[in-house]
Amino acid sequence: MRTKEGNKDKDILEAAVKVFASNGYHKAKISKIAEVAGVATGSVYVYFDNKESILLKIFEQLWGKLFIELKIVAETQNLSPLERIDAMIDLVFDVFTENPSLAIVFVNEQNHLQQSNNSAFTNYYEKFLDLGEDVIKEGMKNGLFSPSIDLNVFRYYLLGGIRNLLQHWAQDPKEFPLNKIRQNVKLLTKHGIQK
Amino acid sequence: MRTKEGNKDKDILEAAVKVFASNGYHKAKISKIAEVAGVATGSVYVYFDNKESILLKIFEQLWGKLFIELKIVAETQNLSPLERIDAMIDLVFDVFTENPSLAIVFVNEQNHLQQSNNSAFTNYYEKFLDLGEDVIKEGMKNGLFSPSIDLNVFRYYLLGGIRNLLQHWAQDPKEFPLNKIRQNVKLLTKHGIQK
DNA sequence: TTTATTTTTGAATAGTGATTCATTAATAAT
DNA sequence: ATTATTAATGAATCACTATTCAAAAATAAA
Secondary structure: OOOOOOOHHHHHHHHHHHHHHHHOOOOOOHHHHHHHHOOOHHHHHHHOOOHHHHHHHHHHHHHHHHHHHHHHHHOOOOOOHHHHHHHHHHHHHHHHHHOHHHHHHHHHHHHHHHHHOOHHHHHHHHHHHHHHHHHHHHHHHOOOEOOOOOHHHHHHHHHHHHHHHHHHHHHOOOOOOHHHHHHHHHHHHHHOOEO | OOOOOOOHHHHHHHHHHHHHHHHOOOOOOHHHHHHHHOOOHHHHHHHOOOHHHHHHHHHHHHHHHHHHHHHHHHOOOOOOHHHHHHHHHHHHHHHHHHOHHHHHHHHHHHHHHHHHOOHHHHHHHHHHHHHHHHHHHHHHHOOOEOOOOOHHHHHHHHHHHHHHHHHHHHHOOOOOOHHHHHHHHHHHHHHOOEO
């Protein structure tokens, strides 16, 4: 018998995030991912079925991690709904601040997976969005939030806005600091543009 | 001598919008675009340098058209800044309502071009965004809009939100009607989620 | 008509890179 | 030690499709 050495699957995933981030998914070569991971090209196929499934795994882990963290915040009873929304926005920004390559992959390739209609991905993503929705619902019930807002619209609007901002930040982090973005997103979410 | 028959360039562009919309840019075959346009594969290369330049042309025309229309609204002096923002949002939604395939190409492939850093594209897009910015600036000067909003952040946020919503609309137009989206985007822009 | 010029064609080319698989290497069990 | 089993390798395969280009077709001019 022989046992697997090290964590090649983890190495490959981390390498893939880097390579996808710098070249985009379509231009990324499996041979390059293998090289960065320090394994042979063929080894990638020992751990993953194909190129697409590597991308899928990256997103699964991302949304999975976020979901767990957000769930805790969403259920913290001693915060008001507005404070919880704030904290949830913070969490999303924190994840991407920690790992800029992951941010780039997220903003550029999320479409790709949404189109492929992969259920594993969709489930995670929807569960993630539902958490935010629950908080908003509570805010409406308490009379804090405007009841004329459609929840489905709001959640996709917020996430789309954040995604686009992250994309511009990733292209030029100094010109476009993440903290300014974060503050403004919170303001816009709460008050819109009106005084 | 021989003169060109019909408007093959226009036919090819329209075919490309359809094919890009249904398969995505990367999976779209030139031979399929030619087939839909009713020309030979080789003819595509008589009118366009390569695949990428077809996509570029589509976006150039889209932003070019939008720019002209938005400029008129942005400079209409008898509308308040808020009314102008409203009208501008309407214009964007109108373009995509008229041509759903174009909406799909827009939401899925805009990233692609932004990354390629093509100046022809960037110029149009930035000019387009600047128009909205001018209106917001006026609103701030008049004391209508909150001065703590960063304009750069706001414009990317708004466009990103709209883009994401259009994407979901394009995937399921009945479940997610465009008019509801339009109304909610206006509300969220003005007031945020708070009452 | 005939010739010259330009358009159109689509089969052939050519580059690419994802994926496979026969082989080698390493470890566990006997 | 020896054998069995699984991991790891990377060169070769194979499919795919953007692009090219020599030939054919169409029209204008002579």
